[in-house]
Amino acid sequence: MEENTNILIKLNSVGKIYRTGQIVYEALHDVNVEIMEGELVVILGPSGSGKSTLLNMVGGLDAATSGHIYFGGEEITAFDDRRLGQFRAKDVGIIFQFYNLVPSLTAYENVDLMRDLGMDIMDPLDALDLVGLKSKKDNFPSQMSGGQQQRIAIARAIAKRPRLLLCDEPTGALDTNTGREVLKLLQDQSRVEGRTVVMVTHNSLFAEIADKVILVKNGTVEEVVVNDTPKDALELNW
Amino acid sequence: MSKNLGIKLIRDLKENAVQFLAIFLMCFFAMFIMEALDCVVTGLGNSVDEYYTLTNFMDMSVSAARFSREDLSLIQNLPSVKKAELRYTTNGKIKINGEELKLEFNFIEANEISKMHIHKGVPYEKDRHGIWIDRYFAEKHGIDVGANVSLICDTIAFDETVMGIMENPDHVYFTIDETYIEPEIGEYGYAFLDSGDYPGQDLHFDSIYIDLKNVSNQFELTDTDKKEIEQAKADIQDLFTDANITCVSKKDEGGHNAVHSDIDSNETLEIVFPFLFISIALLGIVSTMTRMVLKQRTIIGTFKALGFSKETVFIHYITYSVFVCLMGCVLGAIAGWYSLGQYVFDVYKGYYCHPFGRMELSPRIGIITTAVTVMSGLTNYMSCRNILSLRASEILRPAPPVVSGAGFIEHTPIWKLLSFASRWNIRDINRNKVRTLAGIIGVTLCTALMLTAFGMDELNKGSEHWKYYRLTPADFEVGFAPGTAYDTVYDYSRRFRGQMVQKVQTDVTKDDEIGLYYVTVMDEGNLYHFQDESGKYMELPDAGVAVSAKVMETMELKLGDVISFRIPGLRDKFKAKIYSVFKAPDEQGIAMKRSFFERINGEFKPNTLFTNMTVPKRYVTEREEILSVFSKKEYIKALNLKRASTDQEVYYIMTIAVLLGIVVMYNLGILSFVEKVREVATLKVLGFSTGSIRWILNQQNIIIDGLGTIIGLVLGKKILIFTMSNMDYSVDYIYNISFKPYLFSVLVSFVLSITVNALISSRVKTINMVDALKGVE
Numbered sequence A: 001m002e003e004n005t006n007i008l009i010k011l012n013s014v015g016k017i018y019r020t021g022q023i024v025y026e027a028l029h030d031v032n033v034e035i036m037e038g039e040l041v042v043i044l045g046p047s048g049s050g051k052s053t054l055l056n057m058v059g060g061l062d063a064a065t066s067g068h069i070y071f072g073g074e075e076i077t078a079f080d081d082r083r084l085g086q087f088r089a090k091d092v093g094i095i096f097q098f099y100n101l102v103p104s105l106t107a108y109e110n111v112d113l114m115r116d117l118g119m120d121i122m123d124p125l126d127a128l129d130l131v132g133l134k135s136k137k138d139n140f141p142s143q144m145s146g147g148q149q150q151r152i153a154i155a156r157a158i159a160k161r162p163r164l165l166l167c168d169e170p171t172g173a174l175d176t177n178t179g180r181e182v183l184k185l186l187q188d189q190s191r192v193e194g195r196t197v198v199m200v201t202h203n204s205l206f207a208e209i210a211d212k213v214i215l216v217k218n219g220t221v222e223e224v225v226v227n228d229t230p231k232d233a234l235e236l237n238w
Numbered sequence B: 001m002s003k004n005l006g007i008k009l010i011r012d013l014k015e016n017a018v019q020f021l022a023i024f025l026m027c028f029f030a031m032f033i034m035e036a037l038d039c040v041v042t043g044l045g046n047s048v049d050e051y052y053t054l055t056n057f058m059d060m061s062v063s064a065a066r067f068s069r070e071d072l073s074l075i076q077n078l079p080s081v082k083k084a085e086l087r088y089t090t091n092g093k094i095k096i097n098g099e100e101l102k103l104e105f106n107f108i109e110a111n112e113i114s115k116m117h118i119h120k121g122v123p124y125e126k127d128r129h130g131i132w133i134d135r136y137f138a139e140k141h142g143i144d145v146g147a148n149v150s151l152i153c154d155t156i157a158f159d160e161t162v163m164g165i166m167e168n169p170d171h172v173y174f175t176i177d178e179t180y181i182e183p184e185i186g187e188y189g190y191a192f193l194d195s196g197d198y199p200g201q202d203l204h205f206d207s208i209y210i211d212l213k214n215v216s217n218q219f220e221l222t223d224t225d226k227k228e229i230e231q232a233k234a235d236i237q238d239l240f241t242d243a244n245i246t247c248v249s250k251k252d253e254g255g256h257n258a259v260h261s262d263i264d265s266n267e268t269l270e271i272v273f274p275f276l277f278i279s280i281a282l283l284g285i286v287s288t289m290t291r292m293v294l295k296q297r298t299i300i301g302t303f304k305a306l307g308f309s310k311e312t313v314f315i316h317y318i319t320y321s322v323f324v325c326l327m328g329c330v331l332g333a334i335a336g337w338y339s340l341g342q343y344v345f346d347v348y349k350g351y352y353c354h355p356f357g358r359m360e361l362s363p364r365i366g367i368i369t370t371a372v373t374v375m376s377g378l379t380n381y382m383s384c385r386n387i388l389s390l391r392a393s394e395i396l397r398p399a400p401p402v403v404s405g406a407g408f409i410e411h412t413p414i415w416k417l418l419s420f421a422s423r424w425n426i427r428d429i430n431r432n433k434v435r436t437l438a439g440i441i442g443v444t445l446c447t448a449l450m451l452t453a454f455g456m457d458e459l460n461k462g463s464e465h466w467k468y469y470r471l472t473p474a475d476f477e478v479g480f481a482p483g484t485a486y487d488t489v490y491d492y493s494r495r496f497r498g499q500m501v502q503k504v505q506t507d508v509t510k511d512d513e514i515g516l517y518y519v520t521v522m523d524e525g526n527l528y529h530f531q532d533e534s535g536k537y538m539e540l541p542d543a544g545v546a547v548s549a550k551v552m553e554t555m556e557l558k559l560g561d562v563i564s565f566r567i568p569g570l571r572d573k574f575k576a577k578i579y580s581v582f583k584a585p586d587e588q589g590i591a592m593k594r595s596f597f598e599r600i601n602g603e604f605k606p607n608t609l610f611t612n613m614t615v616p617k618r619y620v621t622e623r624e625e626i627l628s629v630f631s632k633k634e635y636i637k638a639l640n641l642k643r644a645s646t647d648q649e650v651y652y653i654m655t656i657a658v659l660l661g662i663v664v665m666y667n668l669g670i671l672s673f674v675e676k677v678r679e680v681a682t683l684k685v686l687g688f689s690t691g692s693i694r695w696i697l698n699q700q701n702i703i704i705d706g707l708g709t710i711i712g713l714v715l716g717k718k719i720l721i722f723t724m725s726n727m728d729y730s731v732d733y734i735y736n737i738s739f740k741p742y743l744f745s746v747l748v749s750f751v752l753s754i755t756v757n758a759l760i761s762s763r764v765k766t767i768n769m770v771d772a773l774k775g776v777e
Helices: A051-058 A081-091 A107-117 A124-130 A146-159 A176-191 A204-209 B003-015 B017-055 B069-076 B135-141 B223-239 B254-295 B297-306 B310-349 B363-388 B392-396 B407-411 B420-431 B433-471 B486-495 B549-554 B594-599 B632-686 B690-727 B739-766 B769-775
Strands: A007-020 A023-036 A040-044 A066-071 A092-095 A164-168 A196-201 A212-217 A220-226 B060-067 B081-096 B099-108 B117-121 B131-134 B148-153 B156-167 B189-194 B205-212 B246-249 B476-480 B499-510 B513-522 B545-548 B562-566 B573-582 B589-593 B608-611 B626-631
Touching: A007 A051, A007 A196, A023 A051, A023 A196, A023 A212, A023 A220, A040 A051, A040 A176, A040 A204, A051 A066, A051 A164, A051 A196, A051 A212, A051 B392, A081 A092, A081 B297, A081 B310, A092 A146, A107 A124, A107 A146, A107 B003, A107 B297, A124 A146, A146 A176, A164 A176, A176 A196, A176 A204, B003 B017, B003 B310, B017 B117, B017 B254, B017 B310, B017 B363, B017 B632, B060 B069, B060 B223, B069 B081, B069 B205, B069 B223, B099 B135, B099 B148, B131 B135, B131 B148, B135 B156, B135 B189, B205 B223, B223 B246, B254 B297, B254 B310, B254 B363, B254 B433, B254 B632, B254 B690, B297 B310, B297 B363, B297 B392, B310 B363, B310 B632, B407 B420, B420 B433, B420 B690, B433 B632, B433 B690, B433 B739, B476 B486, B486 B499, B486 B608, B499 B589, B513 B549, B513 B594, B545 B549, B549 B573, B573 B589, B589 B594, B626 B632, B632 B690, B632 B739, B632 B769, B690 B739
Parallel strands: A040 A196, A040 A212, A092 A164, A164 A196, B099 B189, B131 B156, B513 B589, B545 B573
Antiparallel strands: A007 A023, A007 A066, A212 A220, B060 B205, B060 B246, B081 B099, B081 B148, B081 B205, B117 B156, B131 B189, B148 B156, B476 B608, B476 B626, B499 B513, B499 B562, B499 B608, B545 B589, B562 B573
16 A cells, blocks of 8 residues: 555664663663554564554663654654654544543543543544443443443544554453454554554464564564454454 | 632532541631631721721810919920810719719810810810810610700709710720729710810819920820820920829820730730641641542543643632632631621720721731631642652553551561561551551641630639639629828728728839839738739748739849839839739739838828628718629629620630531541541451441551640640730639630540540441452552
């Protein structure tokens, strides 16, 4: 596809070191990756491999210790905290493993919260409709199942029409059926909406629905596999 | 703040209602007390100030048996004097519906100093016939302009037409004679007439009212004003060395003095208690917000991850305490105005007469509200600062556990001897130093607050017993008219087996320090005692004077200093060495034995007699030499009336202190327990019984509450002494409070906190181990 030839994200020799007192831990080392516009990318690796760190740096949630990260041609590693915040607000939608909804806001209000960022977002009801939860608009997170909460989190992320959707173990806390529905929603964001989706998982099965799979191990990118025939999410079974 | 964050804020406030209610109540009560007292004193101070300025209130007055026009000229020619006016004041009667009521007559030649404030009718003019009657008296008895009134002055009956209904600034606090201890507005009155209307043959002016050039008319006197007045006083005394004159400066005038004293008392209360309340509120904010921010760590991380700026998140979290504090302050101020403030104002209206009396909102309330709100925001900022300075990814990760043991004690042999409960508690305290400190400070402040409130109540109530049972246990006090011969008083003392006392208010001087105080000369007897600063009875010195502790402090005197004083009627000043210090509940000054006074060539002229025998009240009207007869009961009744507003204020403060104590203890208890839920659940999972876990928790509570209570009692005593000694410079106390205030304070703080914590720890039984361990990161 024409748009897939456009590089949205580029990582050049990215490294990340954590220091706690005397202890130094290298979470990532010399990562070089390119992600195209509209791609569904799965970052795959075991626990502690550095995949979440990689996702955090792509989304501007964390800073690289070395190397450069580019988003749409702009170097986000050169951004200050304020500019990074603006970048996340405008271009990035984030979906967490444990949903991270605001418990004291209803489903509608959690989505509408994005308007508070000063964004011209889609009608929260339309966003909820997209994830099939319009009828739950007045429910608080505690009144919904895990799957429903994750779908609300997706609605929140897509409501501001970001160019990039980052998902950290989005099905980690869900059962298979619910997880499959969530994956379908995310795949549709890429296929139908043309949005770049980057998903972190330790489940190797998810690689089957991705356009590109980045295998991370011990803080390094071991392999980048391009999948020419990704499966439909609903076909997955685990 | 944006809409959805606003909604979140309101719902979070609801969810943490108890904690925020505690903060709200503390701000509410702080401003309640502050505004209740402030609106009254601000209104009182400003209205009297306005009144004095408008009427050119006198800077000083001089009184003597008689003043001539030449005397007036002498004073007028002094360089510091701007104007001076003669006045003759005497008590007489006015007939109303066949009844004779007391009326103070003031005959004047001019009315430019302490001018009448005309309410109705025409203003005073030289040689204008008629009478100007005080408004409160006229209103009570239905006297209006144009009415013809029958009067008796200096035993001469005459009629006058009412030319005006007025108020006069010299009569803000007005008792017509010694038969009244406190003002009874409308029961008696005062009137002004032109000197030409004096019904007798020979008018003897007995006072001169003076307006000084460099003294402002305002209520508050500057240091320069005070110096000017003292200089003028000295100049006038030099002019009349042969005459018996008494100078009264503006600050010692009855109304000015009473208003100033009430303002001072209320201002002290207005500072001490709100300060304590606000300190507790700020502590509550730190505890509540620290816990809330920790609890919402993931949400904060999410906000940052979603792209909310640090400032937006800061503002959101700071708004919690700012909103609650602001609401508390504003609603507290409104409630204070309409309840206690209105009550105190009504009490003041019962004894102050001035035309502009009002309650007033002072800028300081706005300033304090803003300061409290800003402080709460800053306190809150400190709670959020650390977490918000982290990157979004760091915030989203669970906070690393605090790695800390029990400190040095862990390396001593004692450690091995300690039980598991003790070890757990020592480690927990060491790991959570801020929480422990907050707990101790909370209990300390609550205990101090309660001891101050209960102690104030006891000291106030105790002053009645102290004065009328311990110091002057006599059942009756008889006042003699000025000039009554010694033999006459002596005869009464024999007849009524009483003790004679000479008590005068006069200037007491030490170098440049000068003050108007009581000089008491005691004859022998057992009806008038003195106590030292520890409350022990003491004898007056044989070879010098004793000085009240308050005067010692105010004039910065020390034992061995030589002071001088003047006795009205005598030309020369007396000098005496200070040999001892006594405590006096009121009427601060110096006291000496008659024998000493006579040894320094003083003439003992008793004007008061204390006796346990009943003295008939009718003597006041029947006998010229007797001015007043008061029983102990009457004094106590008057004292209680005078104390009514202070008592009411103290009751409010005590109630609020107890309520606050309960709220703060509960709040601290809940916060502390919630922070320990995970450890408690872990202990339960490991198999510890509910009882042993509760004992572990209660052991820590006993240590914290016990420490806080002990420190609070010490601090409370200090605050109590500070408060009471700054309330009114003419009032003093012996600060030996009984065990009761201590007991009540300990009951409310220590026992209450232990009870509250015991109740909270009973939740251990029903704690959901799975949820507790899952819910905490």
